[in-house]
Amino acid sequence: MRSPTTLASLADELRAIVGQSGVLHAGSDLLVFECDGYQIEKNSPDIAAFPRSTDEVARVVRAAARYEIPIVPRGAGTSLAGGCLPVGGGLMIVLTRMKRILEINLRDRYAVVEPGVVNAWLNQALAGTGYHYAPDPSSQGACTIGGNVATNSGGPHTLKYGVTVNHVLGLEAVLADGRVIQCGGPAEDSPGLDLVGALVGSEGTLAIVAKIWVRLTRNPQGCRTMLAVYDTIDEATDTISQIIGAGIIPAAIEMMDQGIIAAVEQAYHFGFPLDAQAVLLIEVDGLEAGLDAQRDVVAELCRQCGARNVQFAADATERQLLWKSRKQAFGAIGRLSPNYCTQDGVVPRTKLPHILRRILAIGEKHRVRIVNVFHAGDGNIHPIILYDEREPGAIERVLQASGEILDECIHCGGSVTGEHGIGVEKIRYMAKMFTADDLAAMEHLRTAFNPENRLNPCKMLPTAGGCGMEQIRPGRRAAL
Ligand SMILES: Cc1cc2nc3c(=O)[nH]c(=O)nc-3n(C[C@H](O)[C@H](O)[C@H](O)COP(=O)(O)OP(=O)(O)OC[C@H]3O[C@@H](n4cnc5c(N)ncnc54)[C@H](O)[C@@H]3O)c2cc1C
Numbered sequence: 001m002r003s004p005t006t007l008a009s010l011a012d013e014l015r016a017i018v019g020q021s022g023v024l025h026a027g028s029d030l031l032v033f034e035c036d037g038y039q040i041e042k043n044s045p046d047i048a049a050f051p052r053s054t055d056e057v058a059r060v061v062r063a064a065a066r067y068e069i070p071i072v073p074r075g076a077g078t079s080l081a082g083g084c085l086p087v088g089g090g091l092m093i094v095l096t097r098m099k100r101i102l103e104i105n106l107r108d109r110y111a112v113v114e115p116g117v118v119n120a121w122l123n124q125a126l127a128g129t130g131y132h133y134a135p136d137p138s139s140q141g142a143c144t145i146g147g148n149v150a151t152n153s154g155g156p157h158t159l160k161y162g163v164t165v166n167h168v169l170g171l172e173a174v175l176a177d178g179r180v181i182q183c184g185g186p187a188e189d190s191p192g193l194d195l196v197g198a199l200v201g202s203e204g205t206l207a208i209v210a211k212i213w214v215r216l217t218r219n220p221q222g223c224r225t226m227l228a229v230y231d232t233i234d235e236a237t238d239t240i241s242q243i244i245g246a247g248i249i250p251a252a253i254e255m256m257d258q259g260i261i262a263a264v265e266q267a268y269h270f271g272f273p274l275d276a277q278a279v280l281l282i283e284v285d286g287l288e289a290g291l292d293a294q295r296d297v298v299a300e301l302c303r304q305c306g307a308r309n310v311q312f313a314a315d316a317t318e319r320q321l322l323w324k325s326r327k328q329a330f331g332a333i334g335r336l337s338p339n340y341c342t343q344d345g346v347v348p349r350t351k352l353p354h355i356l357r358r359i360l361a362i363g364e365k366h367r368v369r370i371v372n373v374f375h376a377g378d379g380n381i382h383p384i385i386l387y388d389e390r391e392p393g394a395i396e397r398v399l400q401a402s403g404e405i406l407d408e409c410i411h412c413g414g415s416v417t418g419e420h421g422i423g424v425e426k427i428r429y430m431a432k433m434f435t436a437d438d439l440a441a442m443e444h445l446r447t448a449f450n451p452e453n454r455l456n457p458c459k460m461l462p463t464a465g466g467c468g469m470e471q472i473r474p475g476r477r478a479a480l
Contacts, residue, residue, distance in 0.1 A: 033045055074092050170183060201421070299312075
């Protein structure tokens with residue numbers, strides 16, 4: 001079905017739609033798309049197309065349908081769960097040329113963007129207006145709003161402001177047969193089934209998102225940002241429960257452990273104490289009146305739980321510096337190890353001390369170093385497992401450690417993903433999280449949108465009628 005001649009003829013058709021520079025077909029050009037932020041499994045697409053408009057996406061999808069070739073949508077490729085791994089090859093539709101902010105409407109508090117707009121660009125465009133777009137994944141300097149919609153991204157400020165689905169008003173999307181639909185729109189409420197809710201977080205398995213109406217949020221009048229330094233992880237995690245238990249919902253509570261502190265310090269020289277076992281980055285925001293009092297209560301709770309030091313950001317520059325340290329933490333990990341695998345589990349907040357102890361023990365058992373930086377306020381953990389793919393057996397040990405951590409999250413009453421999605425990485429855990437009936441209901445929904453399962457196959461759902469992930473395994477070239 002996918003002979004070189006067929007692929008060459010599809011490539012010609014695609015060039016007629018998106019132009020010569022909008023199609024990549026040579027193997028060497030496609031290597032860059034063989035994985036996303038999840039580096040353990042790799043496979044190249046057969047062709048990549050870069051449409052510039054909804055109409056071009058629709059025509060590309062219709063061409064792919066004629067050739068019965070699978071389609072993998074891709075934004076910036078920062079997914080950490082292999083969401084854009086082209087299992088079995090196929091056509092990759094890269095949305096990064098659709099990068100226009102089409103409208104900013106402050107009176108009605110929404111903006112309209114194309115899917116390839118990088119998350120941070122929207123807030124740059126909104127600077128000075130008194131409004132912002134709230135979802136702020138730590139990858140926001142690179143990831144696209146289309147990718148955020150597909151994975152229902154969270155971020156440091158999710159604790160107070162919610163995840164992406166809470167900020168999407170409407171979507172224009174291209175179905176698997178090339179038809180274009182709109183669900184929701186600029187108004188707050190739309191009748192009918194909540195298809196926006198269905199599409200957000202569907203990881204490119206239901207439709208290709210081509211336009212997004214997002215809600216804009218009024219900037220808080222003020223904020224107070226602080227860094228609490230701890231000698232033990234338990235003291236830090238205990239603080240989180242104490243703060244929430246006291247009825248205070250900070251805008252963010254982020255935690256970095258000793259390994260991350262050291263990496264960040266080496267890379268960026270922020271002045272973090274290298275002997276600390278954990279730091280919490282805490283921000284409260286809202287009306288100016290009362291913010292100082294709230295900050296003082298939080299700082300006192302930190303001290304009561306054992307913080308050796310609580311440092312306040314004196315001004316906007318210091319606040320920015322503290323946030324930079326958190327948001328660039330991942331970038332610093334390259335100093336620790338040539339490869340890393342970031343896990344993404346959730347536990348009830350009170351189980352944080354337990355899960356962190358278990359992570360330490362699991363790392364020791366499988367002889368892998370694990371460092372932690374995460375959205376602690378949500379109970380969303382991100383153990384980062386360091387490895388060197390050239391070392392024999394390293395990937396197997398990473399996978400075993402990952403599996404045990406996720407099993408423990410389920411055991412604690414949590415989940416196997418807080419925000420990164422299922423992709424290919426977590427597919428085998430779906431049957432642990434859901435009953436057969438749950439999965440069948442999800443499968444019915446996918447079939448309604450994507451009857452031939454050509455949109456992002458082998459992702460999310462391991463149920464019957466799916467692609468048979470057990471049979472079709474992605475190339476594990478990294479492991480060889
Ligand atoms: C350093 C780092 C920090 C991160 N921090 C966070 C964080 O704080 N919070 C968080 O939630 N995630 C985080 N992530 C994960 C990742 O950035 C997010 O999942 C992000 O939303 C992916 O966006 P992307 O544009 O890179 O999408 P991609 O990686 O390109 O794609 C992700 C998924 O979305 C699908 N997709 C992409 N675009 C479309 C579209 N237009 N229509 C339909 N489907 C589409 C793809 O098929 C794939 O399944 C982080 C990643 C890194 C590397």
